[in-house]
Amino acid sequence: MAKKTECLLSFTISAVETSYESASTRFSPADVEVDVAAKSLLVTGANSGIGKAAAKEIAKRGGTVQMVCRNKERAEEAEEEIMTETGNQNIFLHILDISNPKEIWKFAEKFKNEHKLNVLINNAGCMVNQRELTEDGFEKNFAMNTLGTYILTTALLPLLEKAADRGVITVSSRGMLVQKLSIPDLQSANGTFDGTMVQAQNKRQQVALTEQWAKAHRNIHFSIMCPGWADTPAVSSSMPDFCQKMKNALHAEAQGADTVVWLAVSSEAMKLPSGLFFQDRQPVATHLPLASTYTPPEDEEKLMEVLEEFSQKFKSTSPGT
Ligand SMILES: NC(=O)c1ccc[n+]([C@@H]2O[C@H](COP(=O)([O-])OP(=O)(O)OC[C@H]3O[C@@H](n4cnc5c(N)ncnc54)[C@H](OP(=O)(O)O)[C@@H]3O)[C@@H](O)[C@H]2O)c1
Numbered sequence: 001m002a003k004k005t006e007c008l009l010s011f012t013i014s015a016v017e018t019s020y021e022s023a024s025t026r027f028s029p030a031d032v033e034v035d036v037a038a039k040s041l042l043v044t045g046a047n048s049g050i051g052k053a054a055a056k057e058i059a060k061r062g063g064t065v066q067m068v069c070r071n072k073e074r075a076e077e078a079e080e081e082i083m084t085e086t087g088n089q090n091i092f093l094h095i096l097d098i099s100n101p102k103e104i105w106k107f108a109e110k111f112k113n114e115h116k117l118n119v120l121i122n123n124a125g126c127m128v129n130q131r132e133l134t135e136d137g138f139e140k141n142f143a144m145n146t147l148g149t150y151i152l153t154t155a156l157l158p159l160l161e162k163a164a165d166r167g168v169i170t171v172s173s174r175g176m177l178v179q180k181l182s183i184p185d186l187q188s189a190n191g192t193f194d195g196t197m198v199q200a201q202n203k204r205q206q207v208a209l210t211e212q213w214a215k216a217h218r219n220i221h222f223s224i225m226c227p228g229w230a231d232t233p234a235v236s237s238s239m240p241d242f243c244q245k246m247k248n249a250l251h252a253e254a255q256g257a258d259t260v261v262w263l264a265v266s267s268e269a270m271k272l273p274s275g276l277f278f279q280d281r282q283p284v285a286t287h288l289p290l291a292s293t294y295t296p297p298e299d300e301e302k303l304m305e306v307l308e309e310f311s312q313k314f315k316s317t318s319p320g321t
Contacts, residue, residue, distance in 0.1 A: 020228060020251050020255045020258070020280065023280035023281075024258075024280070027258075027262075027281055028268070031262060031266040031268050031281075032057075032261060032262055032265055032266055034061060034265050034266065034267075035061060035062050036058065036061045036062055036063035036264075036265050037061075037062030037063065039063050039119065039165065040063070040064040040066060040115060040116050040117050040118055040119075040163075041058050041063050041065060041066065041119040041120075041121060041264055042066035042068060042111075042117055042119070042120050042156070043055045043058070043065060043066070043067060043121045043123055044068045044123050044124035044152070045068075045069065045123045045124030045125065046065070046067035046068065046069055046075075046078065046123070047067065047069040047071065047074045047075045047077070047078035047079075048232065048233055048234075049230065049232030050123060050171060050227050050232060050253055050256045050257045050260065051121070051123040051124065051171075051257075052078050052082070052253070053253040053254045053256065054257040054261050054264070055067060055082055056081075056082050056085060056086060057254070057257060057261040058261065058264060058265065059083075059086040059088040059091060060086045060088070061265055062088065063090075063265070064091075064092070065088070065090065065091045065092070066092050066094065066111075066115060066117070067079060067082075067093050067094065068094045068096050068098075068124070069093065069095060069096070069124075070095065070096060070097045070098070075093050076093065079093050092115070094111065098124050098148035098149070099138070099140060099143035099144040099147075099148050100134065100135075100148075101136060101143075101147060101151050101310070101311060104148060104152050104155060104314075105151065105155055105314060105315050105316055106316065108152065108155030108159075109155075109316075111156070111159070112155075112156070112158065112159045115159075116159070116163055117163060117166075118160075118165055118167070119165075119167045119168070119169065119264050120152070120156055120160065120168045120169070121171070121260060121264060122149045122152065122153065122168065122169065122170040122171065122206075123171040124144065124148075125144065125145050125171065125199075125202075125234065126140065126141060126145065127141065127195050127199040127234065127238035127239070128140045128141050129195035129196075129238065130193065130195070131188060131189075131193040136314070138187065139187040139188050139189070141188070141198045141199055141202055142186055142187055142198075142202060145199065145202035145203070145205075145206065146186070146202045146205045146206065146209075146307070147307060147310055147311070149170060149209065150209060150307040150311060151314070153168055153170075153209075153213065154308075154311060157217065157220070160220055161217075161219065161220065165267075165270065166220050167220065167221040167222070167223065167263070167264070167270065168213065168220060168221075168222045169222075169223050169224070169225065169260060169263045169264060170206050170222075170223075170224045171225060171227060172203040172207060172224045172225065172226060172277070173199075173203045174226040174279065175199065175203055176200050176201075176203035176206075176207060176286075177286075177287065177288050177291065178197070178200055179200045179201045179203075179204040180292065180293040180294075180295065181201075181204050181205065181208055181293075181299050181300065181303065182201060183299055183302050183303055183306070186205075186303075186306065195238065196238075196239065204293075205303060206224060207224055207277060208295060208304075209303070209304070209307075210222050210223070210224040210275055210277075211275050211300060212300050212303075214273075214275025215275070218274070220274070221270050221274045222274045222275050223263050223269070223272075223274070223276055223277075223278055224276075224277050224278070225260060225263060225277065225279060226277070226278075226279045226284075227251070227257065227259065228251045228255070228280070229246060229249065229251060230250060230251040230252065230253055230255065230256030230257075231243070231247075231250040231251065231252065232253055232256065235250070258280075258281070259278050259279065259280060259281050262281045263278065269281075
């Protein structure tokens, strides 16, 4: 990781990070002591890290879990683990690469005909450290973290609209605090490519998406959150030096998933306004004081327009194609 990036990240972490243990003393255990057997919840990236931990907690509470994962073998292993540990057999597996727009539309069309959905959890994410393109020509981090999240959510909104207690939760990161939304270079083609900063920009873009969705769809509850720094495969593989340095300060995966689970199952969370950013079960600011990261509304609207334009290019007009 470049020195400047490391400094910025360390600064941000010291400015915003709290200890999970101290934060959890104000949690109300009753919030998550609930039965969600009547609900269907879709978790992307449910085979690993925070997504798997969240899927397990939802399964323990009786919920139907729709796992959306890209690797069949890893996903089947995780599905087996979740079923065995929780005794919940209502776990369904769907294989999807969320960086492939056409496949997302196809998946959503099929899913809409076969399942109901109360809560969508956009957890899957990546940090690719070199500038690489998908087969459709999108920069890989943008394709998964921003465009993929946008298309999956957009495609499933009509299904969510039919359900009760409907919500969309996106797993972002407070690493985004170091980034101002940048529309002209969404594919990170200009300047030196720094995977950490590119991912932070994608996480900022997810904040903009959530705020815009919350404005446009008043009957669905949108939230976005930061899991804190958790010891997961993503962190150890994408940021090995950082992971080594922070080893003792990193959260366990279940701790990273705690706010996701709270947002997904708690009626208390649903009572809070839509479109907010959460950490440790409470709303937090999306900008640091004096950081000059404020986004004019027209930039957020422009982002939505660009994503909509990209997404429509891959929407098939006839089912199954
Ligand atoms: N851990 C942290 O400290 C931390 C901090 C801030 C934010 N986050 C966010 O938390 C979320 C979960 O990450 P994690 O830390 O739990 O890491 P993880 O264990 O590596 O999980 C990431 C998940 O995303 C999936 N994924 C990646 N690219 C995908 C694609 N193109 N299509 C479908 N699935 C894809 C991965 O699938 P494979 O197993 O096939 O790779 C994996 O299941 C991410 O959005 C991450 O940015 C994590």
